[in-house]
Amino acid sequence: MSKVIIEFKDVYKSFNGLLVHNGINLSILEGEIMSLLGGSGSGKSVMLKELIGLIRPDKGDIIVFGKNVTQMKENELFQLREHIGLLFQGAALFDSLTVSQNIAYPLREHLHLTEKEIQERVDEKLKLVGLSGIGSKMPAELSGGMKKRVGLARAIATEPDIILYDEPTTGLDPMTAQRIxxxxxxxxxxxxxxTIVVTHDLHCVRMVSDRIAMLHEGKIVMVGTWEELAASGIQTVKDFISGTICD
Structure with a gap:
């Protein structure tokens, strides 16, 4: 049986008096793909930021690799982030750096590698995302889908144990979204x-997820497989699925 590698325990978070997390509880197993599903503003992306310590919850605990992220100091968070890759919603590439330099950035920040080792790692990750040979290009020369894949190559450059995807298919055409x-x-x-995937794209959810956590009004209202969500009698879940699918 897989062990729990990430756990949110009774997590609360407000912004300017607006309650975003109202007692979040969720366990994520080692090696699984967990999708966080919910409408805009439901707090999905906030969970990722809490997980890596960019945002501190007002109350509750977030356990990663057996350690409480909410109690970590900055140097401990820096060490934690070495084991976590994040694909930002807009890829968030550095415009002034080449593709290779973008991917090499976390390697130089976190690992003690020679320039030769860095270049080998960059080439390997570009090949893995199907973009061999574009290392000298600038982000402005890339399509939206290519930027996402370069962002993904950067996210896995340090060979993390956890990968976080924030809306990986948003803004992409159907064929490119399928490739992602x-x-x-x-x-x-x-x-x-x-893997944790934050999305409201139901095709993505159906295709990649081992399990799905549905967020609504600051809480996890259901966790299960796609089949379990599709058969759910919970009105919130039914409304979201029926309101989003256009058959």
Whole structure:
């Protein structure tokens, strides 16, 4: 049986008096793909930021690798982030750096590698996301889908144990979105990582998820497989699925 590698315990968070998390409880197993599903403003992306210590919850605990993130000092958070890769919603590439320099950035920040080792790692990750040979290009020369894949190559450059995806298919055409979904599955199989996908894209959820956590009004209202969510009698879940699918 897989062990719990990430756990949110009774987490609360407010911004300017607006309650975003109202007692979040969620356990994520080692090696699984967990999708966080919910409408805009439901607090999905906030959970990722809490997980890596960019945002501190007002109350509650977040346990990663057996340690409480909410009690970590900055140097401990820095060490934790070495084991976590994050694909930002807009890829968040540095415009002034080449593709290779973007991917090399976390390697130089976190690992003690020679320039030769860094370049080998960069080339390897570009190949893994299907973009061999574009290392000298600038972000402005890339399509939206290519930027996402470069961002993904950077996210896995340090060979993390956990990969976080923040809206990985938003703004992409259907074919490119499908390629990103396939990459999520491929990387999980090849690297054996624990994966969290934040999305409201139901096609992505159906394709990649082992389990899904549905957020509504600051709480997790259901956790289960896609089949379990689709058959759910919970009105909130039914409304979200029926209101989003356009058959």
């Amino acid at each position: 979904n396939e990459l999520i599955l491929e990387l999980q199989r090849k690297l054996g990582v624990t």
